[in-house]
Amino acid sequence: xxxxxxxxxxxxxxxxxxxxxxERNPANRQKLSDGWFKYFGFRLPASEICCDGCMxxxxxxxxxSCPVRPCVIARGLDNCAQCELYICDKLEERLVTHExxxxxxxxxxxxxxxxxxxxxxxxxKRLDALRRSTPAT
Numbered sequence: 001x002x003x004x005x006x007x008x009x010x011x012x013x014x015x016x017x018x019x020x021x022x023e024r025n026p027a028n029r030q031k032l033s034d035g036w037f038k039y040f041g042f043r044l045p046a047s048e049i050c051c052d053g054c055m056x057x058x059x060x061x062x063x064x065s066c067p068v069r070p071c072v073i074a075r076g077l078d079n080c081a082q083c084e085l086y087i088c089d090k091l092e093e094r095l096v097t098h099e100x101x102x103x104x105x106x107x108x109x110x111x112x113x114x115x116x117x118x119x120x121x122x123x124x125k126r127l128d129a130l131r132r133s134t135p136a137t
Contacts, residue, residue, distance in 0.1 A: 004053060007072040009123030009130075010051040016116060017062055022050045035117035039101055039109070068094055069101045081130035094122040105123050 004012035014107035016028040037043040052059035053074045054069045067090040080091045102109055
């Protein structure tokens with residue numbers, strides 16, 4: 001699967017909640033529910049975990065209250081890296097770094113957990129790299 005970047009820099013193609021991933025392995029819904037709780041402190045029922053990705057038209061999203069998607073769309077941008085206000089308050093609350101998660105949980109994160117629960121959402125370094133390669137509008 002080709003990389004699919006969200007408006008805030010998450011990677012749909014790496015996310016266990018992304019609809020094609022759920023269709024390939026529905027059992028990962030419970031795994032993701034448990035992992036999100038462990039590393040981010042929130043739990044969704046496994047049955048509610050399936051996302052079209054925010055780049056879709058009229059998508060079914062996990063986070064219905066995300067402030068980033070409507071902002072990026074209203075500005076006519078593909079993602080936050082293109083914004084002159086990078087990093088704003090809306091994005092700040094959605095930023096994920098491996099180090100921050102490790103510090104918050106107070107422990108090393110096993111490689112498998114990193115791949116499943118952190119890497120898809122580790123958006124700061126992705127957006128920073130995009131920002132360096134693409135001038136803001």
